[in-house]
Amino acid sequence: MSNSDRPTDLIDTLAVTPTSRRSFLKAASLGAVSVAGVGTMVACGKAGETGAAAVKQAGAVPAANAVTPAASAQATADAMDAMHEKGIKAFPAKTKGKGNQLLAPRVEKGVKIFDLTASVVQWEVEPGRLVEAWTYNGTIPAPQIRVREGDRVRINLKNDLPESTAIHFHGLELPNDQDGVPFITQPPIKPGQSYTYEFTVPNAGSHMYHSHHNATKQVGLGLLGGFIVEPKDTSHEPKVDQDYVMVLNDGAHGYTFNGKSFPATEPIVAKLGQKLRIRYMNEGMMIHPMHLHGMHQTVIAKDGWPLPYPYRCDTLNIAPGERYDVVVNCNNPGTWAFHCHILQHAESDHGMFGMVTALIVQK
Ligand SMILES: [Cu+2]
Structure with missing residues (x-):
């Protein structure tokens, strides 16, 4: 069965490994969060904790009035999964304001x-x-x-x-x-x-x-x-169907792509066989390893300089101030998760947030 026949695959795959609390977003919504504050709050998520462990902890009650552990875990899992599903279903959520629009001189x-x-x-x-x-x-x-x-x-x-x-x-x-x-x-x-x-x-x-x-x-x-x-000389430029600028940030607004957090991030939509150029720019204060599911990225430039030997990867670490240009050959149809792989920037027990979007390759 192909991926596109199973629309729930995305949810199944991504909803199983919550790693941190969502306190970051809550705190961010209160106003300006200092850099140190962001670090502290993110760090308080138990990075090694599995979903099952979290559920067990949350469901721990004295033996005398205990619901059976299995039933309790099931209820907690259902509640958690419902939150995850809700977030995914809301994507791409409409919000007011869109940045990165070309400014005609x-x-x-x-x-x-x-x-x-x-x-x-x-x-x-x-x-x-x-x-x-x-x-x-x-x-x-x-x-x-x-x-x-x-x-x-x-x-x-x-x-x-x-x-x-x-x-x-x-x-x-x-x-x-x-x-x-x-x-x-x-x-x-x-x-x-x-x-x-x-x-x-x-x-x-x-x-x-x-x-x-x-x-x-x-x-x-x-x-x-x-x-x-x-460049004046365009003979070395890749021939692409789309040229997408993706600005990463992690300041007072939380973890964002182009000024928006999931589920308000913008999906990239391509037709099967199209070539996509992505220009990553990290305007934040943390590193963000950008991971695309389903297809590799070919890195063609660093900080605007063409690489003499382009290389392939599925996860590309982008440090503050860095820019990377990559080309993706959109040869694998489906809706593919595309996110920062520091998981505290992308997913919590409440579901996905922050630096998550999708590359949708249409047949
Ligand atoms: Cu990140």
Whole structure:
């Protein structure tokens, strides 16, 4: 029986190994969670505990009034499985706001001009969970900037935040005064002020732009986006049907892909035989080993630099600040789990959350 004939396979496979409490999400919804706080709360989940052990513990009652252990375990398992199933059934859940949308430049005298406003908004990370977000143009990730190697680019930033800020163009080898680090290469951009960056785009690849001022908070709250530079010479670029930017983050909003947590993450939908390029970008403070079920990933670039020897893997570890470009040959039909493999970032006894999505390969 093929996988696609058994829609419950996904649930069966993924619902059996809860490893941590869901306290992280609860705490995250209370407001800003410090990095140390995240670590502590995640660590309090008993990493080695199996589902059965957890159930036994939860069901432990004095022998005199005991329901039979089997019946108790069954009831607990049913309740847990129901929560897991509910989460999966809700996916992909609708939420307000979608980041990473291509920002079309104005072109004046051959210069591509991008206007950004940094401001505080309410952002729906998952259904009903609204959080304070600091954004460029109101979304997480910020609008995607996509230019070509050698383009002249001007970026106007208006700061409507209650703090000073600045933009660093992460990965671009710019003249020093365009590097966006307050007190090293420029003054901080005060609340209410505007600032202009202008440069000729140097090196191609998958890059990022983000705040470099009070960055744990500012990037953690959403001041981040993809800055893609297409090469002048495209002869070495893979021919792909889809080009997907996936920004990972783990700040005050919890564990997110493109500003959303499961079940509000966006599935990637491909047709059988299509080739998919994924540009991973880690804007967080933790590593995230990205694991795709059913098909391997061919890693073609690191931090925007093409690899002389692409390699295959099913799990790709992405450290803070790193970008990896991979190509997936979508040759295996079905709905495939696609998630961070630090399981505390993806799954708890309440079901899947955070850094989980799916690659759906349609026949
Ligand atoms: Cu992770």
